[in-house]
Amino acid sequence: MTGNTKKKMKEDLDKLFSQYLLGELSAEEKLEFEKNLENDADFKDKFDDYRIGMIAGERIQYKELESKVNSIIKDEKERKKQRNLKLIVGLIILLLSAVAIFYYTSKENNQPEFLYATYYKAPPYSVERGNSELDTIQQMKSNFAKTNWPWIIEFESKLSASQKTLPIIQSMIAHALLNANENEKAISLFKQIANNSDSTDLADNLYYIGLSYLKIREIDSSLVYLNKAISSKSYFPDKKDAETIIDKLKK
């Protein structure tokens, strides 16, 4: 046998062994192969060597890959952990920010100026036709509806003494003063109206005094008048609002 033939045979043997192990031989070839294993000791030795080499080689491959895969999996788990941690930290920050915003806003919502802006509503006066005295009132009502506060304040000087004592006119002037930021004058006028009020609109006037004090951040005085309004026996449509304001001011 030449060297080349030997080499070829050896290569062919490896191929044959591999085909046998992978089940790629035909039934006939397989039978012949197994007969050789039984009868040819040299063939059996070579086959055993092939198997030992393959078992060892593949195990080495397996162990190397195992350590590589293990380290990658460990690394990926760590990355995932870090990502999750970042996500949790992010969520906590978001949650804390939301709580802070909520706290700040609710605190802001309890500020006197905010309460005043939320709850103060100038009373609606409907414009009607009437006599000359009432025409003056209609003019005022009309300007009141247009929130033309300077006009109303200026118009006061043109009113007669008797007109100036009319509660509706006093009330419109007081609201005009309040809206024009002449708060002290407004409070004084509201108090004057309240002193002369009959039982029907006493609570309303006390409520406006309370709101006026709220506007200038005199909370104690505001509370006194709001409480007075609530405990007054007169009809008081804004009672619920007054209670809410008191509640928020106490917070």
Added chain:
Amino acid sequence: MKQQYTHTKLIELISNGGEDQENAIRWIYSKSGWVSIVKKMIRNLGGSNHDAEDIVQDGLINFIMDVQKGKIQKIEGANAYFIRSCKNNWLNNFNRKLKAREIIDREFNKEETSINEEKIFVSKEIWEHLDRLLEQIGRKCKEVLKLWSMGYSHEEIAKLINYENANVSKKTKSLCIEKLKNMGLNPDDWKY
């Protein structure tokens, strides 16, 4: 954006080895979605989270080895191959455990145990024995046997590990196999 590899690209990256292979493993483990399918499947088949982790790890190693052996080139869906091989691995493990339990029960009842059953029962010890033997054969032996089992020719092996020629590689391989044989490695302990 979630990166996607085509079947061909993935096989190519794994076959390239090195960093490409690492990236492919990372992608399969974290981004492909295959692992979560396998984990869910193992849990549905009665396995724990720990079992699922083991199966995934083993599945990844076998998948890469099968790619390197060229087994997956012919198959269309790499994902289906990975998932199926993990499932088979789990079912084989499950059967092995079942068999082991039967043997323990029989031993407890003082009944005879066949040699084949014992073989299955001690398979873990055989692998550990092999690992101990491989630790003793030296780095060069390991390298030659590994490359040869991966299908490299002796000419290629000689080039890769700076041997003078193919004969040196061939001789080294024979000596290493002889060494393992002398240390008591018996190929009949494996299905090979």
